[in-house]
Every structure is written in structure tokens, then in C-alpha cells.
Amino acid sequence: MALGELERDVMDRLWTAGRPLTVREVHEELATHRKIAYTTVMTVLDRLAKKKVVRQEREGRAFRYSPAATQEQMIAGLMLDALGGVSGQDDRQAALVHFVGGVSAAEAAALREALDAVTAAEAAGDTTGPT
Amino acid sequence: MTAVWFAALALLLAGPVPAALARARWTWQVPRAALVLWQSVALAAVLATLGAGLASLTLLFTEQPGFPFLARHGLLQTTLNGLTSFLVAVVTVRFWAVALLVGVRTRRRRNRHREMVDLLHRRESTGEVDRAVLGESGVRVLAGPGRAAYCVPGVRGNRVVLSDGVLQELTAQEVRAVLAHERAHLRARHDLVLEGFTALHAAFPRLVSSRSALDTVRLLVEMLADDAARRRAGSLPLARALVQLASAPGGDGEMAVGADAATRVRRLAQRPAGECGAGDRALPRRGLAVTVYAVAAVVLLAPTAAIALPWLLTSWDFLTR
Ligand SMILES: [Zn+2]
Numbered sequence: 274m275a276l277g278e279l280e281r282d283v284m285d286r287l288w289t290a291g292r293p294l295t296v297r298e299v300h301e302e303l304a305t306h307r308k309i310a311y312t313t314v315m316t317v318l319d320r321l322a323k324k325k326v327v328r329q330e331r332e333g334r335a336f337r338y339s340p341a342a343t344q345e346q347m348i349a350g351l352m353l354d355a356l357g358g359v360s361g362q363d364d365r366q367a368a369l370v371h372f373v374g375g376v377s378a379a380e381a382a383a384l385r386e387a388l389d390a391v392t393a394a395e396a397a398g399d400t401t402g403p404t
Numbered sequence: 405m406t407a408v409w410f411a412a413l414a415l416l417l418a419g420p421v422p423a424a425l426a427r428a429r430w431t432w433q434v435p436r437a438a439l440v441l442w443q444s445v446a447l448a449a450v451l452a453t454l455g456a457g458l459a460s461l462t463l464l465f466t467e468q469p470g471f472p473f474l475a476r477h478g479l480l481q482t483t484l485n486g487l488t489s490f491l492v493a494v495v496t497v498r499f500w501a502v503a504l505l506v507g508v509r510t511r512r513r514r515n516r517h518r519e520m521v522d523l524l525h526r527r528e529s530t531g532e533v534d535r536a537v538l539g540e541s542g543v544r545v546l547a548g549p550g551r552a553a554y555c556v557p558g559v560r561g562n563r564v565v566l567s568d569g570v571l572q573e574l575t576a577q578e579v580r581a582v583l584a585h586e587r588a589h590l591r592a593r594h595d596l597v598l599e600g601f602t603a604l605h606a607a608f609p610r611l612v613s614s615r616s617a618l619d620t621v622r623l624l625v626e627m628l629a630d631d632a633a634r635r636r637a638g639s640l641p642l643a644r645a646l647v648q649l650a651s652a653p654g655g656d657g658e659m660a661v662g663a664d665a666a667t668r669v670r671r672l673a674q675r676p677a678g679e680c681g682a683g684d685r686a687l688p689r690r691g692l693a694v695t696v697y698a699v700a701a702v703v704l705l706a707p708t709a710a711i712a713l714p715w716l717l718t719s720w721d722f723l724t725r
Contacts, residue, residue, distance in 0.1 A: 351517070352552055354517060356550060356552055369554045370594060370595055371553065372582050372585060372646075373626075
């Protein structure tokens with residue numbers, strides 16, 4: 274199985290767990306569906322932490338992992354990064370090539386609002402994972 | 405005098421020539437040839453600048469050791485030569501430093517973006533269009549708000565990214581046109597061309613031509629991808645997708661279509677579909693393309709031959725004497 278798919282599966286577990294998980298807990302969850310080594314899970318979690326999509330905190334002798342943000346927040350952030358490239362604020366970088374750039378400023382503003390709304394809802398109640 | 409010619413050529417290639425090229429409309433007929441011309445003008449400008457600096461330096465130091473140059477040519481010309489050398493050094497170092505920075509930043513942002521897309525894209529299909537799109541290799545769909553259609557180029561793997569908003573608003577045929585357009589960008593490595601002109605603009609943002617050069621090259625690249633897409637999916641779906649995605653969401657009466665999008669749509673309407681065959685219009689266009697390629701070659705090679713060769717020969721003479 275590709276490493277990317279595995280990272281994706283681990284993220285899904287962390288998102289649905291709603292609380293920080295240890296490597297052992299993630300491994301147990303994944304092992305019910307497939308054969309996978311404990312060290313592989315450790316490597317994947319380490320990679321995710323390096324990418325800063327997962328937070329790592331020490332608890333006694335073990336590490337616990339939780340998502341850095343909800344899936345919706347991350348997707349909104351990704352879209353913002355994508356559309357920010359057209360709006361001109363970031364036009365020094367030709368990183369992404371868009372199909373068409375039309376009302377990018379308005380789009381970006383709407384997205385920022387959506388992102389803010391998700392963040393506000395997050396702060397108001399049901400906080401998943403520690404901050 | 406070589407240094408002066410080089411400097412004049414560099415100024416010409418950095419100012420009036422790109423300004424005129426940005427205003428030209430015939431380039432829209434032959435975007436590929438026009439892009440080659442743009443690159444050749446930019447490269448020739450860089451070479452001419454380098455040439456001006458080197459020529460001034462050799463003039464200062466090759467006559468005889470020490471500064472007999474000052475005694476022979478006077479204060480004014482010595483100062484001018486020194487100044488040219490210095491200026492060229494500054495310009496050259498600045499350009500390559502900025503180009504390097506742009507390259508590093510672009511790659512870092514792309515890698516990060518691709519990682520995040522792979523981590524966050526939607527895997528479950530919800531409709532028929534969806535199933536077809538999700539099944540294609542390198543295509544990723546993002547759930548959530550917003551409309552986005554773009555590609556992430558890179559040697560470690562390309563991605564074409566579409567958002568749910570785009571899939572909901574476009575028909576299957578229009579989606580096919582968008583995918584064909586983005587694939588054309590990736591196949592032809594249009595990002596490399598864009599990166600070069602982005603670096604040029606980032607290094608000399610106050611040079612008026614660098615802005616219009618970047619904008620024009622961007623538009624030409626889009627037209628090139630449009631041509632590839634219309635061959636695969638037809639002009640009409642492509643134009644519809646362009647209008648749909650470039651117009652403001654919500655719809656408060658008037659359509660706010662970006663200037664570039666409108667230009668591209670109008671161009672799609674002007675040229676008949678299936679123009680790749682030998683129609684009445686194909687022949688003059690081919691002639692235009694050949695002419696533009698020839699001009700591009702001359703722009704790059706003629707200065708080298710006319711100015712650089714005599715100078716190289718003199719330098720060689722001096723070194724081997
Ligand atoms: Zn494009």
C-alpha cells in the first residue's frame with residue numbers, strides 16, 4: 274500500500290477518535306483491517322507530525338497524537354492557499370497553474386469567511402482534541 | 405564601443421520590444437511561436453546585459469596592466485566603463501538570486517500543496533461525473549466551499565485538482581474540457597516558462613515591461629492549453645466552462661468575467677473548431693508561425709554573431725598574444 278494512502282487512513286482514525294491517540298491505539302485500530310507493522314504506524318505518525326498536520330504531545334513515556342485541525346478546516350485552508358495564488362497577493366510564485374482567474378478576490382474573501390465560520394464554530398463548543 | 409552596443413541592445417530588449425510584443429494581437433493566432441519569441445527576447449536581454457558588463461571589464465583590464473586606460477581615454481570614459489561593469493554585476497546577481505529564491509519557494513509551496521491535496525481529497529464518489537473523474541489518474545477532488553480548477557506541476561508527480569463546486573456547476577463534457585486544458589499545461593511544462601517570467605518580474609518589479617511580459621506570457625500559455633483542450637473536447641464546452649468558472653458566483657445580474665477569460669472565450673469563438681486541418685485560414689497562420697520562429701532565432705543569434713564574435717576574437721587575440 275502506498276505511503277500516501279496509509280497517511281490518509283491514519284488521519285481518518287485521528288479525526289474520528291476525537292481525542293489524542295497513542296501509536297499503539299492507532300496501530301490496534303488499523304490492524305483490525307489489515308496486516309501492518311507497529312513501526313510502520315510510528316513512521317507514518319512521525320511523518321505527519323513533521324508535516325505539521327498532526328500534533329505530538331508527550332504523556333509519561335508515550336507520545337499521543339491528535340490532528341492539528343479538523344478536516345473541514347484543513348480543506349478550507351488548502352482552498353485558500355490554492356485561490357490565493359490568483360488574487361495577486363502572492364503572484365510572485367507560479368506554483369499552481371489555474372484554469373481561469375476571474376473573480377479571485379471575491380472568491381478568496383468568501384473562502385476566508387467560510388474558514389472563519391468553521392473556526393468560530395470550533396471555538397464555541399465541541400472542541401475535538403486538545404489545543 | 406562593444407559595451408555601448410551591448411548596453412543599448414539590452415535596454416531595447418528590456419523596454420520597447422517587450423512593450424510592443426505585449427500590445428501585439430497577432431500573437432494570439434500563434435501562441436506557441438509567440439512564446440518562443442518571448443523567451444528568446446528575454447534570454448537575449450539577459451545575454452546582452454552580461455555582454456555589456458564583460459565588454460566593459462575587458463576594456464578596462466586587457467589593454468595593459470594598471471590603469472593606462474585612464475590616461476588614454478580620459479576620466480569620462482573610464483568612469484562610464486567602471487559604472488557599466490558595476491551596474492551589470494548588480495543586475496546579474498540580483499536576477500539570479502531572485503530566480504533561485506522563486507524556484508525554491510515555488511517548489512516548496514507545490515510540494516506542500518500536493519501533500520495536503522493527497523491527504524484531504526475526496527475518495528468516495530457521489531455521482532456519475534464524479535466516478536469518471538475520480539477514476540482518472542492524477543485527478544483529485546476537494547470537498548468543501550469554493551470553486552477551484554488548477555494543476556500542481558512537479559517532477560515528483562502531477563495533480564489536477566477540481567473542487568466540488570466546479571463539478572456541480574459543469575457538465576461532464578465541460579469537465580472533460582477543463583481536464584484536457586490542465587493536462588496540456590502539465591504535459592508541456594508551461595510552469596517552467598511561467599517561472600522564468602515570474603522570476604524576471606520579481607527581480608525587476610518596477611520595470612513596466614516585466615509586468616506586462618508576465619501577464620502576456622500567462623495569457624499565451626492559457627491560449628496554448630485552450631487549443632489543446634478544444635482539440636480533445638471541443639470549443640463550445642471549453643468556452644462554457646470558462647464563462648461558468650470566471651463569472652461571479654451568486655449572480656447579481658451582471659457577469660463579472662475576468663478580462664483574460666473574456667479574451668480567451670472571444671478567441672474560441674473567432675477560430676473555427678477543428679482548425680488543425682488545412683482550412684483556408686490554416687495556411688496564413690502557418691506562414692505567420694514560421695516567420696515568428698525565424699525572428700526568434702534572429703533575435704537570439706544575430707547579436708551574438710554581430711557584436712560578440714568580433715569582441716571574442718579581440719579577446720582571444722589578446723590572450724594568445
Ligand atoms: Zn490554464
